[in-house]
Amino acid sequence: MRLEHLQAFLSVAATGSFQKAAQECNVTQSTISRQIQTLEAELGTSLFHRTSQAKLTIAGDCLLPQARKISQAWAQAVQEIDTLMAGKQPELCVAAIQSVCAYFLPPILQQFCQVYPEVQLRVTALGSDRSLKVLRDGLVDVAIVMENPLLTTGPEMVVDVLYEEPIQVLMAAEHPLSRCSAVPWAELVHRPQVMFKDGYGMQRLVKEQFQRYGVEPKTVLELNTLEAFRGIVRQGQLIALLPQSALIDSQQDETLAIRPTEDPPLVRRVLLVTTQDRVDIPPIQRFCALVRGANQRIISAVA
Structure with a gap:
């Protein structure tokens, strides 16, 4: 019929x-x-x-x-x-890692709302793996996440590399490792630390790095907010391996210290991900263009 x-x-x-x-x-x-x-x-x-x-x-x-x-x-x-x-969808849903939500997205969200005031914009801070899952399930339109080849490959996925950034060591100002200009990995693998919860790309990245040295990280606590990381590390005993962009608020905190690692550096790659069936929908297309444009301005400023 x-x-x-x-x-x-x-x-x-x-x-x-x-x-x-x-x-x-x-x-x-x-x-x-x-x-x-x-x-x-x-x-x-x-x-x-x-x-x-x-x-x-x-x-x-x-x-x-x-x-x-x-x-x-x-x-x-x-x-x-x-x-x-025609670009008249009722809402656009975005899932992104915390540091992106806190420091990268705010000006982009403001620009998008000016272009599409009738579109309800919904942004949720989630771990990378969870963000990619809800994107695959059709619950969000765009995900800004750490790279995970297991979840970002596939003919339906549209992936743009936004930027790469080093992983640094957050510690209390009086922590013994604060005396190092760059913290050796031989020291880090033996130190108790606080880590992101399961499902966050940072946990996977740090564990993979420690496995290269044949050890498991000495994880004492698992958290999922940057404020909690700062509060725990400030107590003096624990360290945390966090991406550079997640440490912006910590740079002016005199009770905390931030140090790079010795070579080889640990780097995370941040991606903009959507799906093939969404790339031609005008609001999603515009949002992704704003993200790419903002990223290019940041790269040019750093260069």
């Missing part, structure tokens, strides 16, 4: 005439007749009494309300898709 067969049926039922239905549908009468015959063949019964006026049979009466529902549902679906592709 094709939609035009149902439309032909509805037109004949409304006009009571194959000829008038053909004029209404802007096709020949033979086309209307053929479409009705095809529909009747599929259903195994006649839908009209062929007299001077086309009258519905009992089967036709049974089909009529269902055909109307199908036609109305299709018209509504077409309208909603037209609205979506």
Whole structure:
């Protein structure tokens, strides 16, 4: 069954005439007749009494309300898709890692709201793995995350590398490692530390680095907010390995110290990720362009 067969049926039922239905549908009468015959063949019964006026049979009466529902549902679906592709979607949902939400996104969000004031923008701070999962599940439109080849590869994924940044050591100002200009990995692997919870890309990145030295990190606490990291580390005993952008607020805190690691440096890569079915939707397209543009300005300023 094709939609035009149902439309032909509805037109004949409304006009009571194959000829008038053909004029209404802007096709020949033979086309209307053929479409009705095809529909009747599929259903195994006649839908009209062929007299001077086309009258519905009992089967036709049974089909009529269902055909109307199908036609109305299709018209509504077409309208909603037209609205979506015209850039009039009701909301745009973004999932991003905390440091991106705190320092990178705010000016971009303001620009987007000026361009699309009618679109409700929803931003959620999540770990990278969780952000990618909800993107794959269709719960968000865009994710800004740490690279994870297991979750960012696939023909449906559209991935842009935004930037790379070093991982640094956060500690209390009086911590013994604060005397180092760059902290050796041989020291870090033996120090108790606080780490992001499971599902956060930073936990995976740090664990992989420690595994290269044949050890497991001595994790004492797992947290999921930057404020909590600062509060715990400030107590004096624990260290944390965090990306440079997550340490902006800590740089002016005299109770804390930030040190780079010795070579080889540990670096995280931050990605902008969406899916193929979303890239041509105007608000999503515009949001991604704003993210890329802001990133290029940051890279140019640093260079």
